[in-house]
Every structure is written in C-alpha cells, then in structure tokens.
Amino acid sequence: MSYARDVEIRIGIVNTARELVIQTTQSTPELETAIATALADDKGTLRLEDEKGHIFVVASRTLAFVEIGEEKSRKVGFAP
Numbered sequence: 001m002s003y004a005r006d007v008e009i010r011i012g013i014v015n016t017a018r019e020l021v022i023q024t025t026q027s028t029p030e031l032e033t034a035i036a037t038a039l040a041d042d043k044g045t046l047r048l049e050d051e052k053g054h055i056f057v058v059a060s061r062t063l064a065f066v067e068i069g070e071e072k073s074r075k076v077g078f079a080p
Contacts, residue, residue: 007031009048012064020058022050028068035066 007028011020024031026049038046038060046058046066 006051006070008069010065010067010069011046011058012066013058014062014064020056022048022056024048024050028070031068035068039063 006023006025009022009024009031011022013020031048034048035046038044038058042061044060046060046063048056050056
C-alpha cells in the first residue's frame, strides 16, 4: 500500500516580505519540472495545486526562490 507524501513548497516573491507556503501531494520530480519550465520563459507562470485543490499561479519573473521540502515519515513507538 502506497501513501501520498506531503511536499512543502516555499516560494519567495520579489519585493514581498512574506513567503508563499504550499502543501501538495505532487511528487518532487513533477514540481522540479514545473519550476524549470516556468523559469525557462520570463513571461511564463508557475502553476501549483495544493492538497485541498486550491490553485496558485505566480509569474515567473517575480520568483525570488522556490524551496521544495519533502516531509520525512515519522517513527511510531519508542524506538530511536
């Protein structure tokens, strides 16, 4: 049985103090491809969907950084 892992994405936007944080079940390779495609075109957009179905669209020219972090599975029990 395979479980979907949550991936947290932090997006920094130029001239904005706050980061955009999104939780998604998309795979890391899918996200890397979407980011690379968006950054290849200065007039492109980065389109991401979170785990609740909300869609976020950010103009690629306004991206300061994109950080992808996969949540590690947590151990259950008393073992170290």
